[in-house]
Amino acid sequence: MTDLFLHDSAARTKRRFQPIDPAHVRMYVCGPTVYDLAHLGNARPVVVFDVLARLLRRLYPQVTYVRNITDVDDKINARSRDSGEPIAAITARTTADFHRDMAALGALPPDVEPRATGHIAEMIALIERLIANGHAYAADGHVLFSVPSFGDYGKLSGRTPDELLAGARIDVAPYKRDAGDFVLWKPSDDATPGWGSPWGRGRPGWHIECSAMSWKHLGEEFDIHGGGHDLIFPHHENEVAQSVCAFPGHAFAHYWMHNGMLLVDGEKMSKSLGNFRTVRDILAEGPWAGEAFRLLLLRTHYRASLDFTMEALREAKAELDDHYAMLSRAPAAPGGGAATHLADWVIAPLLDDLNTPLALARLRDLRTLENAVTVGGSPAVAMERAGLTTPPAPGVAAAAFREAAAVLGVATGDPAAWLQGGGDDAADVEAAIAARLAARKAKNWAEADRIRDDLKAKGILLEDGAGGTTWRRA
Numbered sequence: 001m002t003d004l005f006l007h008d009s010a011a012r013t014k015r016r017f018q019p020i021d022p023a024h025v026r027m028y029v030c031g032p033t034v035y036d037l038a039h040l041g042n043a044r045p046v047v048v049f050d051v052l053a054r055l056l057r058r059l060y061p062q063v064t065y066v067r068n069i070t071d072v073d074d075k076i077n078a079r080s081r082d083s084g085e086p087i088a089a090i091t092a093r094t095t096a097d098f099h100r101d102m103a104a105l106g107a108l109p110p111d112v113e114p115r116a117t118g119h120i121a122e123m124i125a126l127i128e129r130l131i132a133n134g135h136a137y138a139a140d141g142h143v144l145f146s147v148p149s150f151g152d153y154g155k156l157s158g159r160t161p162d163e164l165l166a167g168a169r170i171d172v173a174p175y176k177r178d179a180g181d182f183v184l185w186k187p188s189d190d191a192t193p194g195w196g197s198p199w200g201r202g203r204p205g206w207h208i209e210c211s212a213m214s215w216k217h218l219g220e221e222f223d224i225h226g227g228g229h230d231l232i233f234p235h236h237e238n239e240v241a242q243s244v245c246a247f248p249g250h251a252f253a254h255y256w257m258h259n260g261m262l263l264v265d266g267e268k269m270s271k272s273l274g275n276f277r278t279v280r281d282i283l284a285e286g287p288w289a290g291e292a293f294r295l296l297l298l299r300t301h302y303r304a305s306l307d308f309t310m311e312a313l314r315e316a317k318a319e320l321d322d323h324y325a326m327l328s329r330a331p332a333a334p335g336g337g338a339a340t341h342l343a344d345w346v347i348a349p350l351l352d353d354l355n356t357p358l359a360l361a362r363l364r365d366l367r368t369l370e371n372a373v374t375v376g377g378s379p380a381v382a383m384e385r386a387g388l389t390t391p392p393a394p395g396v397a398a399a400a401f402r403e404a405a406a407v408l409g410v411a412t413g414d415p416a417a418w419l420q421g422g423g424d425d426a427a428d429v430e431a432a433i434a435a436r437l438a439a440r441k442a443k444n445w446a447e448a449d450r451i452r453d454d455l456k457a458k459g460i461l462l463e464d465g466a467g468g469t470t471w472r473r474a
């Protein structure tokens, strides 16, 4: 395998990835604020950085992937006030919903999933360091970060001081020394969650939460910090300011990666446009929908904006149907050797800043190579692209497919279960197949054909083979 290159938002260019410790790669990604179901845009970074984590695990002996849960936030407080549901119930339920939805998208859990409310002591310690270093000040029950005290402020997002002010949605507060200063700690009234602190009972600002959780679990500096493009300013700009000023001499994140935005039907998703979709809405389309949505996300390069349409979701399902049909027919073959060589060819584009569209195209070429053995078709074009002069032996392309697909996290399920669609009528189909077998044994061909036609009318196709009868949905 060759070197890994990643686009670093801070450098505004692709850079060769050089981990701080090649024996242990460390990555932090901003997780959800748990007050509502995840929408389609929330799913994109989860899937993108899941692929990156899988790739890093293939390349390095140890990876620690940290993705937080923000369970203290004014949006959560507002939701509780509006609905009357206790805050703890909202955050517990929404966290469980998030876990279920992301698992349905094939995203593996991160190695550590810290909750903000479990790290208040670290936040207070960070804020105390910032005050001691002259980068923060207490005023009127608040603690603010002094933006003019950090000369590199604005470097990550590339904004000028005027743009910074315009983008920060400044609320002019009398306790701020500078209009751009942002809140590290704020006072809580009796009806709002709060913790004791040197500045009175209060709660953290959002930005300090991520600086504290990444510090606790990954140290003063680590390799990769990821998140959605919309987090670069002010959230990530403020994280840099806090962490670099609290720990002088440390660079915080060495690589910043941001995924592009997700549109629905060509428009920015919004409740007023009627194109707002939760992940749960998509999963309701069928047992295939989670994996199809994951494939849809990966068919666009992570930095580009992505347009979700139901047609694109159905196209992704059709691609998975073809993949699983190939896997269900392919003869078993050992991995390693030629198979690993072909798997590396599929994975190679991922080393070039996670080029998932090209990796998926090469996965389709492996399908063509395997299908040429089992159902026919010409492998010539796929062979040329893969640099092969002779077709792979039966099962070898499928073994390579499985190995590479595991890095992408697509088509990794049981082919028979996929092709049977996970419907709740599987027992009825099995009973009909048994009845047809009995009819055939009794040489009652008319009855056997009637059962087959009956199933076909319901969209169930039977395939008689040496090992018995298998079925799949049309």
Ligand SMILES: [Zn+2]
Residues within 6 Å of the ligand: 029, 030, 031, 210, 235
């Ligand atoms: Zn964050």
